[in-house]
Amino acid sequence: MIKEPSDLDPAGAEPIELAPALLERLAAIRAEALQTLGSGDPVYGVNTGMGNLSKRRLTDNEQRRHQRNLLLARAAGGPPWLPPEEARAVLIGRLRTFLTGDAAVSVGLVNQLVALINSSHVPAIPSEGAGSAGEIIPLAHAAGPLVGLGWVTDGADVRPAAGLLPPFELGPKEGIALLAGIPGATGRAALNATRARRLADHLTAVSAGAIAVVGANRDPYQAVVGRGDDVLAAELTRLRELAGPEPDPRGLQAPVSFRIAGQVVAHVRRTLQQLDDAVERAFDGVTDSPAYLDGEFVGTAGFHGLDLTAYCDHLTAALAHAAEVSTARLHRLLDPTVTGLHAQLARDPGPQAGLVAVHKRAVAITHQLRRLTLPTAISTAETSNGQEDVQTFSWEAVGNLGEAIRHTRETTACELLAVRQAFALSERPVPPGLQPLLEAVDDVVPPIDADRPFGDDLTAILTHVL
Structure with a gap:
């Protein structure tokens, strides 16, 4: 009720x-x-x-x-x-x-x-x-x-x-x-914020899986590193807990894409909160025009959705960066000098190509994402014979955000498939916090013992896991 x-x-x-x-x-x-x-x-x-x-x-x-x-x-x-x-x-x-x-x-x-x-x-x-x-x-x-x-x-x-x-x-x-007003963009933004929250949790878990499977040095994920930034400190704590106890690290420093995982997802969460706040302002504010306020009809400008547009754009850019970092980690997961595993995570490198084409798909997706990051509200297009001489295109901004969420889920699925294969090829145990996620992948993706159409595996992960 x-x-x-x-x-x-x-x-x-x-x-x-x-x-x-x-x-x-x-x-x-x-x-x-x-x-x-x-x-x-x-x-x-x-x-x-x-x-x-x-x-x-x-x-x-x-x-x-x-x-x-x-x-x-x-x-x-x-x-x-x-x-x-x-x-x-x-x-x-x-x-x-x-x-x-x-x-x-x-x-x-x-x-x-x-x-x-x-x-x-x-x-x-x-x-x-x-x-x-x-x-x-x-x-x-x-x-x-x-x-x-x-x-x-x-x-x-x-x-x-x-x-x-x-x-x-x-x-x-x-x-x-x-x-x-802009109730449509606001409602869609609220829906996308719910989707982005789920995605942020998956970004954290998949990042932690990559950190764990390559035996990355855990120093960058200490909560003290997030001093002055509660969002970052909480994200670093989550990563450290999910990645599990630190083994003997493979090197003093993992590649940058691993070390910055906390900063990347913390920024996604921070911008997501800003979008949540903008959605609430749009719903609670006066957007009708003319609005009936205090006994009279008042013309308003509640249709000018700059607040909502800007934070949709902000989150789109944050997700594009997260997808780029995920794609970079995926590339490193195919590199034996980083993982100590078979090249390209193939069971038999040479006769088998492994997951190299999965990385190529992720590269194409991140390229699409970059094209979504152009600021949406930069336009002075006129309509209605000049009566409407400025627009913010909030409808388009929230559409771009929806596409950014979809594309980032795809790059996350690509990295998750590689993390799962890396664990299968390594002797490293799956940390307890990551077992439910990787077991969910195992439920829909058979063991990878040879080359096959990995697009089917990615579709299964996107449909049933992420």
């Missing part, structure tokens, strides 16, 4: 039920807002046009059609569509902003939105092409099914939205409310 907006988790999959007290509060705000609208004062997008047409006052007949019309021409996107879990996160993001009361929408619209979230379908929302000061194109696609417009998907097929939900007619201000 959702009692407060903050109870909504965009990454959650359970059906949503709203507390009666919350709905009563929204109903009271709606009644007050309708009374305020009755004065006839101009309210942007309600009794006026939008964007560069906001100076045009609408007649009563035009106002009755206007809110639905707002969803029509703005649904200008197309495939590829968001994955269902991301589309659901967009809807939950929209619901969470409605529950603040700023949008002053009806309980009927809120219940219609909940019904769509709880259905077995989600709107077909374009993953690309959101060129506007906010995200009106994807939001028009997301909101269309509430009134029988557009398309929905169950993850397999795409079908017309008509007939999925009971008929619903938008009332005053409800169309523009559906298009306001």
